[in-house]
Amino acid sequence: MAQQQPATFGQVVGLVNKLQQICTQLGDTAGNSILVDKLSSIVVVGGQSSGKSSVLEAVVGRDFLPRGTGIVTRRPLVLNLVHTDDPKAQEYGEFMHRQGQKIYDFEKIRQEIEDETERHLSKGSKVVSPVPIYLTIYSPVVPNLTLVDMPGLTKLAIEGQPQSIVQDLEDMCKQYIKGDNAIILAVSPANADLATSDALRLAKEVDPLGERTIGVLTKIDIMDKGTDCREVLCGRSLRLRHGWVGVVNRGQADINKKMNMADARSRETEFFKSTESYRDLDNTGTTYLANKLSNHLVNEITRKLPEIQSYVDKTIIDYKSQLTALGHDISGNRGKMLHLILTLCQKVEKAFTRIVEGGEGGGERILEVFDVKLKEAIYKLPFDKILTLKNVRNTINEADGYQPHIIAPEAGYRRLIEDGLSLLREPC
Structure with a gap:
């Protein structure tokens, strides 16, 4: 399936992926880091049940x-x-997060994705998080490619989900696709009106001219009889600069019957060859999609490499200058390290004292911040929204469930307190 590429192409993609991993380890993610925003990546967006997961698994050739x-x-x-x-x-x-541990069972890979998600989300009160999980798959049947799979978009919150979930998901997707180097893979089901596609709507907001968007149509085989999506695939009814690709993936019934990827690929090829509306089109099938994405990503990365190299070189020079100004390395001498820390603390204390005792702009400014500005900012915070009877009831039910409490629903109260404290963070 994979198009044969020079080894250097795979190395280029691997280098960018390594830089992304380093940024994540340092706490830099999309939208919060200049370097991350300079790195080209293909971000997969789509509504829930749009077939996004099936597309990714078809590209890999595995259920995971x-x-x-x-x-x-x-x-x-x-x-x-x-x-x-x-x-x-x-x-x-x-x-x-488990470097050096090779997992050959793809069912265990699926389980680890779920477990790592739970481990991370259990530390806070959110049901989704923008912090990514990094997974590398080595295989002779995949192209050199890096994809970012985003949570599926939704139009309304269902029972058990916070009311903010719709906006949280949109904000997270925008964070990853708003940068000029993000290639948007907008997945939409062909059996639904494209005018209501969540993926296309979001892509159009950040890429109004469609210059960074590649469209993918799924579920072509279950469109109403007498209809087809040829006009879309040919770019006549909805034009995107990088065009559309039509795919046919396994349905839930096929998955339940344990249909393997090879059979699914054969059925997809047969469908497009035997359907008059599509048999003369080149932009159909998972194989075409995988090769298109791989070539497109390599071209974008190659085009941006000089800019990335320049930024990295400049940043290294800046940090070396800062290290030189801080003095020589004393990490191996505990006594010198302690002396340096105490000296720096003393300098900070003296500098702060000079500011406080400096009259206008010093102590007066500090007094204004704590006694006036901070107080005003806290009074303006929307605590009333958190403490409405409806929100308190929903939060406690989500956190504790329907169960008797001897004194108070601790988990629910804790979540309400955390929500209130999160409001205080910005003014503080």
């Missing part, structure tokens, strides 16, 4: 993504595909 109802993907998944030259090489996956 969590499935179910509601919001299944609750954190972005950065999927780095590495093509191995040996056609007999065994496929395996490796997570960044």
Whole structure:
């Protein structure tokens, strides 16, 4: 399936992926880091049940993504595909948070995605998080490619989900696709009106001219009889600069019957060849999509490499200058380290004292901040929205469920307190 590419192409994609991983380890994510926003990536967006997961699994040729109802993907998944030259090489996956541990069972990869999501989200009160999970899959049947799988968009919150979930998901997707280097893979079902497509609506907001968007139409095989999407695939009814690709993936019934990827690929090829509306089109099928994405990503990265290299070189020079100004390395001497810390603390104390005792702009300014500005900012915070009877009842039910409490529903109260404290963070 994978198009044969020079080894340097795979190295280029791998280099960018490595830079993304380093940024994540340093706490820099999309929208919050200059370097991350300079790195080209393909971000997959689509509504829930749009066929997004099936597209990704078809590209990989394996079942490995969590499935179910509601919001299944609750954190972005950065999927780095590495093509191995040996056609007999065994496929395996490796997570960044478990470096060095090769996982050959793709069912265990699925379970680890779910477990790592739960581990991360259990630390806070949110049901989704923008912090990505990094997974690298090594296989002889995949192209060199990096994809970011985003949680599916939704139009309304269902029972058990916070009312903010719709906006939270949109904000998260925008964070990843708003940068000029983000290539948007907008997945939409062909059996629904494209005018209502969540993926296209969001893509148009950040890319109004369609210069960074590639459209993917799924579920073509279950369109109403007598209808087709030829006009869209030909770019006549809805034009995108990088065009559209039509795919046919497994339905839920096929998945339940354990249809393998090879059979699904054969059925997809047969469908497009046997359907008059599509048999003369080149932009159909998962194989075409995988090669198109791989070539497009490499071209974008190659075009941006000089800019990335320039930024990295400049940043290294700046940090070296800062290190030089701080003095020589004393990390190996505990006594010198303690002396340096105490000296710096003393300098900070003296500098702060000078500011406080400096009259206007010093102590007066500090007094104004704490006694006037902070007080005004706190009074303006929307605590009333958190403490409405409806929100308190929903929050406690979501956190504690319907169960008797001897004194008070602790988990629910704790979540309400955390929500209130989160409001205080910005003015403080």
